[in-house]
Amino acid sequence: MPKIYLVDVTNRDGVQTSRICLSKLQKTIINTYLDKLGVSQSEFGFPFTNHEINYLNANLELVELGAMKNIKLSGWLRAITQDVEAAFRNVPKLKHMNLSISTSEQMIKNKFQGKLDYKDVLRSMEKSVRLARSMGAETIGVNAEDASRTDMNFLVEFARAAKDVGADRVRYCDTLGYDSPFSIHDRIKEVAEKVKIDLEVHCHNDLGMATGNSIAGAKAALDAGVNVYINTCLNGIGERAGNADLVSVILAVKHAQGIAGKYRLEKVKLNTAWRMCKYASYALGIPIPINQPGIGANAFAHESGIHADGALKDRRNYELYDFRDLGRGEPEKIDTGRQITVGEYSGIKGFRNVYDRLSVQFKDEAEAGEVLELVRYANVHNQKPLVEEELRFIAQYPEIARKIFTMQPGGGE
Numbered sequence: 001m002p003k004i005y006l007v008d009v010t011n012r013d014g015v016q017t018s019r020i021c022l023s024k025l026q027k028t029i030i031n032t033y034l035d036k037l038g039v040s041q042s043e044f045g046f047p048f049t050n051h052e053i054n055y056l057n058a059n060l061e062l063v064e065l066g067a068m069k070n071i072k073l074s075g076w077l078r079a080i081t082q083d084v085e086a087a088f089r090n091v092p093k094l095k096h097m098n099l100s101i102s103t104s105e106q107m108i109k110n111k112f113q114g115k116l117d118y119k120d121v122l123r124s125m126e127k128s129v130r131l132a133r134s135m136g137a138e139t140i141g142v143n144a145e146d147a148s149r150t151d152m153n154f155l156v157e158f159a160r161a162a163k164d165v166g167a168d169r170v171r172y173c174d175t176l177g178y179d180s181p182f183s184i185h186d187r188i189k190e191v192a193e194k195v196k197i198d199l200e201v202h203c204h205n206d207l208g209m210a211t212g213n214s215i216a217g218a219k220a221a222l223d224a225g226v227n228v229y230i231n232t233c234l235n236g237i238g239e240r241a242g243n244a245d246l247v248s249v250i251l252a253v254k255h256a257q258g259i260a261g262k263y264r265l266e267k268v269k270l271n272t273a274w275r276m277c278k279y280a281s282y283a284l285g286i287p288i289p290i291n292q293p294g295i296g297a298n299a300f301a302h303e304s305g306i307h308a309d310g311a312l313k314d315r316r317n318y319e320l321y322d323f324r325d326l327g328r329g330e331p332e333k334i335d336t337g338r339q340i341t342v343g344e345y346s347g348i349k350g351f352r353n354v355y356d357r358l359s360v361q362f363k364d365e366a367e368a369g370e371v372l373e374l375v376r377y378a379n380v381h382n383q384k385p386l387v388e389e390e391l392r393f394i395a396q397y398p399e400i401a402r403k404i405f406t407m408q409p410g411g412g413e
């Protein structure tokens, strides 16, 4: 029976978005959170971009060290041989990747403007898939950018060509958020039935339908007998109006009428979702909307007489799922007295105080001094107060942290 998998693209689509930034340390912490949740793939960045190189290599080392247990870290490249070559040169241990190229008439005519026609698009995709495989890629997805505005016959031809050349999946990108649940269902159904290749659905929220479209597209793929990989972002960030929100997609698969219990989802545990989304919000500097599914302040709040009375009698009267499922409900401790914090100008005494409160021990003064130095750099790197997840990470993986903070324009090393 085919299954639903999740590919979180926060560290790629999310961070390429206007006005949205994450430091390399914050991207790393997000990868570890996604791994804990059980998401099987994080699209963790751009291997042809110099300032990503140390971060990408360091995160692959974290996988080797067992700091991330199950997650596949995948790169995003253009489906051109130059990007594939650069990716393996910069990140030699890269095993998983998506190769992207535009497939719609709009983009071919008005973006490529005569440089590439339909045949060239196919040829570039085929060449880059072959090259990636020959250089050691284990998982190759091929992205049809603007798939929702692509002629159906060409989309099927593109997917078939990708399958013939050995790609593992095709990503159906609703790049502009143009689809409705009805249109994406029918289009995915046609590709899946005709080509029988695993599909990814990548939906944007320009018309407010990203989660609904992802579920409708997934249903079509599963009903046609292929696996589906839903692309998501934390807190629904992503280009323009955002991508499908990770937690919303999981809640929809687990609880929506006609979906829940009918389709298999990879093993995800939502009990860290609350902490993860709060961390992402802090790192991004973007507040969580009060009405965000599962995570917003009002997701389990009741005030009007009839609702409050009903929820108190049985939460099922007005709630589909329990707040504890998302790791909510623990009181949060806020220090209101004297506080010692640690940052870019800290000394050893304050540093010791902060780590003692986290119950993190160091074997000797030299080790403490080394971690203090890295904590200073982490604060320079993040430019906002460091939080527990980050402090623990630096103490546990100092050498990896050092690599993540190291950036040299032009070279990456």
Ligand SMILES: [Zn+2]
Pocket: 013, 175, 202, 204, 238, 239
């Ligand atoms: Zn996108």
